[in-house]
Amino acid sequence: xxxxxxxxxxxxxxxxxxxxxxxxxxxxxxxxxxxxxxxxxxxxxxxxxxxxxxxxxxxxxxxxxxxxxxxxxxxxxxxxxxxxxxxxxxxxxxxxxxxxxxxxxxxxxxxxxxxxxxxxxxxxxxxxxxxxxxxxxxxxxxxxx
Amino acid sequence: xxxxxxxxxxxxxxxxxxxxxxxxxxxxxxxxxxxxxxxxxxxxxxxxxxxxxxxxxxxxxxxxxxxxxxxxxxxxxxxxxxxxxxxxxxxxxxxxxxxxxxxxxxxxxxxxxxxxxxxxxxxxxxxxxxxxxxxxxxxxxxxxxxxxxxxxxxxxxxxxxxxxxxxxxxxxxxxxxxxxxxxxxxxxxxxxxxxxxxxxxxxxxxxxxxxxxxxxxxxxxxxxxxxxxxxx
Numbered sequence: 346x347x348x349x350x351x352x353x354x355x356x357x358x359x360x361x362x363x364x365x366x367x368x369x370x371x372x373x374x375x376x377x378x379x380x381x382x383x384x385x386x387x388x389x390x391x392x393x394x395x396x397x398x399x400x401x402x403x404x405x406x407x408x409x410x411x412x413x414x415x416x417x418x419x420x421x422x423x424x425x426x427x428x429x430x431x432x433x434x435x436x437x438x439x440x441x442x443x444x445x446x447x448x449x450x451x452x453x454x455x456x457x458x459x460x461x462x463x464x465x466x467x468x469x470x471x472x473x474x475x476x477x478x479x480x481x482x483x484x485x486x487x488x489x490x
Numbered sequence: 491x492x493x494x495x496x497x498x499x500x501x502x503x504x505x506x507x508x509x510x511x512x513x514x515x516x517x518x519x520x521x522x523x524x525x526x527x528x529x530x531x532x533x534x535x536x537x538x539x540x541x542x543x544x545x546x547x548x549x550x551x552x553x554x555x556x557x558x559x560x561x562x563x564x565x566x567x568x569x570x571x572x573x574x575x576x577x578x579x580x581x582x583x584x585x586x587x588x589x590x591x592x593x594x595x596x597x598x599x600x601x602x603x604x605x606x607x608x609x610x611x612x613x614x615x616x617x618x619x620x621x622x623x624x625x626x627x628x629x630x631x632x633x634x635x636x637x638x639x640x641x642x643x644x645x646x647x648x649x650x651x652x653x654x655x656x657x658x659x660x661x662x663x664x665x666x667x668x669x670x671x672x673x674x675x676x677x678x679x680x681x682x683x684x685x686x687x688x689x690x691x692x693x694x695x696x697x698x699x700x701x702x703x704x705x706x707x708x709x710x711x712x713x714x715x716x717x718x719x720x721x722x
Contacts, residue, residue: 369620369622371653371664372666382694386527386536400557
């Protein structure tokens with residue numbers, strides 16, 4: 346019986362260990378793939394660093410082959426990227442997670458009444474949740490006194 | 491009476507000073523040369539280079555872009571301004587990003603938790619695996635149908651990686667902070683790698699920071715852009 350218990354404990358520990366071990370693996374990436382993907386851009390960056398002040402327009406005018414590397418079909422650029430992250434979050438969450446700032450963002454960004462309403466609901470939900478928490482907290486403290 | 495007043499002051503200092511030191515030094519300004527490279531899954535490529543300036547008291551994040559074209563991008567409050575030859579090209583509303591940028595977080599010594607302590611995300615499970623300390627941040631319950639967990643890993647007391655999951659636990663974005671530089675005691679990543687994953691297909695972004703300067707006394711005008719007169 347004792348041996349059985351020890352064996353069961355060991356199996357449980359191994360199981361727990363295995364279930365917890367996976368997360369570190371998530372924090373990995375294929376560095377070689379990224380290096381290969383960025384190879385052309387690295388080349389272009391090197392050229393720009395060697396020619397301070399040069400612009401893409403000038404390179405295109407000069408017929409520089411490197412200029413064609415960044416003629417992307419989707420209009421992706423660093424400036425678009427700044428906004429992309431913001432738009433990735435649903436309006437309800439802007440309100441719920443980021444409170445009134447989120448509502449303002451959704452209103453200013455989209456001018457979409459439905460979206461703004463959703464953000465306001467999110468904001469109210471967040472506020473109510475907070476109030477409820479502090480209400481319970483306050484009464485719990487009062488009860489202890 | 492005098493003695494007790496002195497004793498009180500001493501006691502106050504004895505308590506507050508170590509606390510202030512433990513809280514970590516706070517910095518005000520940072521500027522750096524940056525390059526941002528994007529490679530999308532569809533093959534689109536982009537290179538953006540220039541200088542970035544940030545003062546945490548002013549809270550304007552200003553990019554002086556030199557490539558592909560000379561432009562200035564200013565993030566102020568909830569608006570991003572795109573300016574060329576002192577003329578406003580576009581004005582886009584956005585979330586108050588400055589406070590969630592690597593610049594603000596680093597200056598405030600909040601980079602380790604990716605600023606999540608200042609949101610309604612809730613820190614849950616903390617695990618040590620090898621040289622990583624991994625914290626799982628869960629969204630507020632009311633938002634859990636739309637937002638997934640965020641996993642933050644710290645290596646040698648420095649932010650290493652951030653993983654964003656969708657509500658089903660599928661990884662949608664990974665960020666890695668590497669090549670830390672120590673400038674006047676401030677640790678700042680020299681390279682940020684971002685992998686966006688959509689339907690299993692990856693897009694990549696690599697941002698590098700060089701010549702990082704912290705708390706400089708010069709270049710005051712570079713840290714503030716007067717946007718009040720800008721009209722489309």
